[in-house]
Amino acid sequence: MERTLICETPKKIGEEVKIAGFVQTVRAHGKIAFVDVVDRSGVLQIVGGAELVDLKPQFAVEVEGVVKKRPEKMINEKIKTGTVELESKKVVVLSKSEEMPFDMGAEELNLELPTLLDYRTLTLRHSKIKEIFKVQAKVLEGFREAAKELGCTEISVPTISASATEGGAEVFMVDYYDHKAYMTQSPQLYKQMLVPSLERVFTIAKAYRAEPSVTTRHLSEATQMDCELGFVSFEELLDALEFVGTKTLKYVEENCEKILKDYKVPPLKIPAKVPRLTMREAQKIILKRTGVDHTGEKDLDPEDEKEICKWALEEKDSDLVTITHYPTKKRAFYTAPDPSDPEYSLSYDLLFRGLEILSGSQRINDYNKLIAAIKDRGMDPANFEMYLQAFKYGMPPEGGFSFGLERITMKLLNLSNVREASLFPRDMERVDFRFSR
Amino acid sequence: MERTLICETPKKIGEEVKIAGFVQTVRAHGKIAFVDVVDRSGVLQIVGGAELVDLKPQFAVEVEGVVKKRPEKMINEKIKTGTVELESKKVVVLSKSEEMPFDMGAEELNLELPTLLDYRTLTLRHSKIKEIFKVQAKVLEGFREAAKELGCTEISVPTISASATEGGAEVFMVDYYDHKAYMTQSPQLYKQMLVPSLERVFTIAKAYRAEPSVTTRHLSEATQMDCELGFVSFEELLDALEFVGTKTLKYVEENCEKILKDYKVPPLKIPAKVPRLTMREAQKIILKRTGVDHTGEKDLDPEDEKEICKWALEEKDSDLVTITHYPTKKRAFYTAPDPSDPEYSLSYDLLFRGLEILSGSQRINDYNKLIAAIKDRGMDPANFEMYLQAFKYGMPPEGGFSFGLERITMKLLNLSNVREASLFPRDMERVDFRFSR
Numbered sequence: 001m002e003r004t005l006i007c008e009t010p011k012k013i014g015e016e017v018k019i020a021g022f023v024q025t026v027r028a029h030g031k032i033a034f035v036d037v038v039d040r041s042g043v044l045q046i047v048g049g050a051e052l053v054d055l056k057p058q059f060a061v062e063v064e065g066v067v068k069k070r071p072e073k074m075i076n077e078k079i080k081t082g083t084v085e086l087e088s089k090k091v092v093v094l095s096k097s098e099e100m101p102f103d104m105g106a107e108e109l110n111l112e113l114p115t116l117l118d119y120r121t122l123t124l125r126h127s128k129i130k131e132i133f134k135v136q137a138k139v140l141e142g143f144r145e146a147a148k149e150l151g152c153t154e155i156s157v158p159t160i161s162a163s164a165t166e167g168g169a170e171v172f173m174v175d176y177y178d179h180k181a182y183m184t185q186s187p188q189l190y191k192q193m194l195v196p197s198l199e200r201v202f203t204i205a206k207a208y209r210a211e212p213s214v215t216t217r218h219l220s221e222a223t224q225m226d227c228e229l230g231f232v233s234f235e236e237l238l239d240a241l242e243f244v245g246t247k248t249l250k251y252v253e254e255n256c257e258k259i260l261k262d263y264k265v266p267p268l269k270i271p272a273k274v275p276r277l278t279m280r281e282a283q284k285i286i287l288k289r290t291g292v293d294h295t296g297e298k299d300l301d302p303e304d305e306k307e308i309c310k311w312a313l314e315e316k317d318s319d320l321v322t323i324t325h326y327p328t329k330k331r332a333f334y335t336a337p338d339p340s341d342p343e344y345s346l347s348y349d350l351l352f353r354g355l356e357i358l359s360g361s362q363r364i365n366d367y368n369k370l371i372a373a374i375k376d377r378g379m380d381p382a383n384f385e386m387y388l389q390a391f392k393y394g395m396p397p398e399g400g401f402s403f404g405l406e407r408i409t410m411k412l413l414n415l416s417n418v419r420e421a422s423l424f425p426r427d428m429e430r431v432d433f434r435f436s437r
Numbered sequence: 438m439e440r441t442l443i444c445e446t447p448k449k450i451g452e453e454v455k456i457a458g459f460v461q462t463v464r465a466h467g468k469i470a471f472v473d474v475v476d477r478s479g480v481l482q483i484v485g486g487a488e489l490v491d492l493k494p495q496f497a498v499e500v501e502g503v504v505k506k507r508p509e510k511m512i513n514e515k516i517k518t519g520t521v522e523l524e525s526k527k528v529v530v531l532s533k534s535e536e537m538p539f540d541m542g543a544e545e546l547n548l549e550l551p552t553l554l555d556y557r558t559l560t561l562r563h564s565k566i567k568e569i570f571k572v573q574a575k576v577l578e579g580f581r582e583a584a585k586e587l588g589c590t591e592i593s594v595p596t597i598s599a600s601a602t603e604g605g606a607e608v609f610m611v612d613y614y615d616h617k618a619y620m621t622q623s624p625q626l627y628k629q630m631l632v633p634s635l636e637r638v639f640t641i642a643k644a645y646r647a648e649p650s651v652t653t654r655h656l657s658e659a660t661q662m663d664c665e666l667g668f669v670s671f672e673e674l675l676d677a678l679e680f681v682g683t684k685t686l687k688y689v690e691e692n693c694e695k696i697l698k699d700y701k702v703p704p705l706k707i708p709a710k711v712p713r714l715t716m717r718e719a720q721k722i723i724l725k726r727t728g729v730d731h732t733g734e735k736d737l738d739p740e741d742e743k744e745i746c747k748w749a750l751e752e753k754d755s756d757l758v759t760i761t762h763y764p765t766k767k768r769a770f771y772t773a774p775d776p777s778d779p780e781y782s783l784s785y786d787l788l789f790r791g792l793e794i795l796s797g798s799q800r801i802n803d804y805n806k807l808i809a810a811i812k813d814r815g816m817d818p819a820n821f822e823m824y825l826q827a828f829k830y831g832m833p834p835e836g837g838f839s840f841g842l843e844r845i846t847m848k849l850l851n852l853s854n855v856r857e858a859s860l861f862p863r864d865m866e867r868v869d870f871r872f873s874r
Contacts, residue, residue: 003668020668022633022831040588040636060833095802097831121827124634133635137591151477154574156660156842158861159643162868174620175610177647177865179872183611190861196459197561198570199477206596223593231440231457365532386869390558394459394534396497405593424595424627428614431599432823435616
């Protein structure tokens with residue numbers, strides 16, 4: 001008999017079917033047992049006798065039986081198959097499971113983060129955890145749709161690089177045959193090199209950061225969603241990033257309605273025009289609202305980001321706010337200074353519900369200015385030879401931006417730690433398991 | 438004035454427009470000059486006078502002017518804008534370029550591979566080279582469409598791992614804080630761990646192989662397109678991989694008609710049923726056709742792959758052929774042996790026009806058998822603890838496959854070296870530039 005997906009069973013009342021999936025819960029009442037089985041399409045109640053009582057959570061099973069309509073008062077409106085159940089005739093155990101180390105049957109999996117990650121292959125099976133990664137898949141899809149609409153071509157760029165790409169010490173070194181090489185901190189330099197070829201590009205790429213600290217917002221290996229556009233002005237870049245950000249978020253909302261409801265997150269509020277502030281303007285608003293004077297600071301700290309997002313929501317009815325003009329010295333060397341005030345740069349962050357989810361800038365596109373900027377940061381232009389080659393042969397005004405996949409997922413579902421939004425998070429303490437074990 | 442994309446100009450005859458792009462060629466005839474300008478949408482001929490004569494190839498420019506219909510005899514049918522030209526009124530040079538080190542204006546860029554790669558940011562601007570990566574973008578898109586149709590959810594898995602994933606010495610070591618870690622040789626183990634969660638998954642991921650040799654088919658950092666499916670039989674896996682392979686290739690053919698013509702590659706030949714052979718059957722056919730007796734060999738060598746593809750084309754009218762049942766010892770430890778003859782495995786390769794573009798297998802899904810298989814290869818199960826955890830808690834029959842993005846691109850365009858199908862190829866001799874320089 002061919003397998004029937006669980007979501008199809010309500011259409012097959014009275015028919016004999018075979019389903020396959022994982023046992024979620026087993027409830028035995030005397031000689032009758034109820035077993036919930038989950039496959040990729042949903043969950044189904046199986047009802048039967050002796051053949052079910054030995055089943056345990058996480059057993060992989062095949063069940064043959066007849067789809068029955070449930071009595072009116074037994075209908076479960078919470079699930080898609082709540083109008084039916086499967087009267088089992090034959091059960092085949094495909095794979096047994098060890099005893100559960102904690103309750104996998106509860107609606108919420110209330111585990112401390114270390115336990116959640118130590119048992120990652122098990123906890124990922126819980127429906128609420130699975131939902132995180134279904135949302136993440138839609139973030140990727142929504143981003144790509146938006147990037148394509150902007151005219152970007154998808155590229156696949158390398159992650160092994162001959163030098164520490166963006167400067168700074170937070171870089172992982174690789175033994176590359178008999179040479180030293182480095183994991184790229186972002187696809188940044190390579191996507192820029194593609195502008196003179198494909199003009200508008202996007203890539204979904206790994207970013208490796210040897211962050212020497214553990215925070216709730218950083219991963220040592222993260223996934224970035226990047227765009228880079230040639231022949232654009234600063235205004236056009238702002239329009240482009242707000243377009244991609246808005247479209248990506250809305251795409252998730254449209255495709256994950258049930259999950260967002262399960263996570264009790266409010267509907268998105270994104271006005272037609274995302275509010276824009278310079279960093280200095282944001283600091284002044286924060287001073288006025290809270291009395292906290294950060295107007296002399298060179299960046300927004302996490303509390304500032306939360307406060308200005310509160311302002312955006314209260315005053316502009318917006319979950320998003322774009323902050324521009326960060327101090328030139330605080331941004332990467334390739335960031336273009338504002339010609340009218342070079343102390344500040346043509347840079348931007350996009351904040352979403354209290355957190356930066358995107359960063360980017362107009363870039364320096366002049367070969368000589370770029371060399372000067374590299375030297376100015378105490379770096380050696382010889383380490384950027386391939387990158388500089390692209391500018392030597394003509395580079396139009398260009399810029400781009402980069403979204404953090406895990407951060408967007410985290411904020412969309414209101415998770416408290418970015419590690420919850422990564423299937424197998426890497427940080428200084430953990431690669432699958434904690435090093436200290 | 439707003440920028441007009443070059444592909445829009447034939448619809449704007451008589452109108453004043455501004456275009457932006459890169460100078461491709463400059464032809465001066467006395468006081469009249471003809472300049473071809475390229476943007477992401479196409480190429481356009483600009484005609485004008487003194488304002489054009491100082492332009493050089495690869496200058497980034499903005500040109501304002503009036504779109505004119507070309508006289509009948511001047512129409513160029515080779516390009517989409519061949520019926521029009523732009524009479525220039527104003528030219529702004531956005532960025533100058535150095536002198537070209539070779540002729541970028543020719544229809545073909547006939548360079549030796551080292552030169553092609555040493556000047557990568559320049560050679561990627563040539564239209565024939567650009568086309569390779571437009572095809573590559575469509576391979577990615579086609580693969581994702583097919584994987585989604587199979588019911589797979591997209592995942593993003595880590596590339597830094599605590600141990601050398603699949604065994605073997607060909608692995609890159611990373612300094613990971615104060616620990617040794619390794620770049621994954623493939624997303625294999627992680628995608629398997631996701632089967633009990635999302636049941637069917639796909640991922641586009643980097644694969645790092647410290648291959649100690651330089652061949653035309655291998656890269657040290659390659660891009661893989663992977664699927665993994667739970668609750669499937671060997672037959673269903675074969676159907677699935679042939680479905681994804683066929684759909685991906687046909688998607689490219691449908692979306693890259695002009696490029697495939699430029700590359701003079703014949704139309705795809707894929708029958709409704711892709712021919713399937715066991716490795717032993719393939720060796721017998723090769724013996725019969727060529728007299729070369731490889732029937733005792735444990736694998737097909739590159740010449741065998743070419744010969745059996747020739748057979749598939751001549752006898753089955755097919756560019757694809759699936760080879761199954763490679764010797765168990767020749768495949769990775771997680772490959773399931775064929776229960777009816779454990780010396781051979783439930784493995785498969787998909788060959789396309791003479792080259793393996795996909796590899797995969799039914800996996801061992803039994804916890805104890807998997808531990809035995811790891812030990813059998815002289816490896817320590819303790820190094821696979823997170824992976825084994827997934828099997829400890831119930832793993833259904835499952836399997837999957839993996840396509841090489843660069844290899845498919847290479848074969849689709851009949852390129853002679855896989856490096857031509859990678860934007861910035863990495864091998865033992867090169868990271869952007871050759872080490873020996």
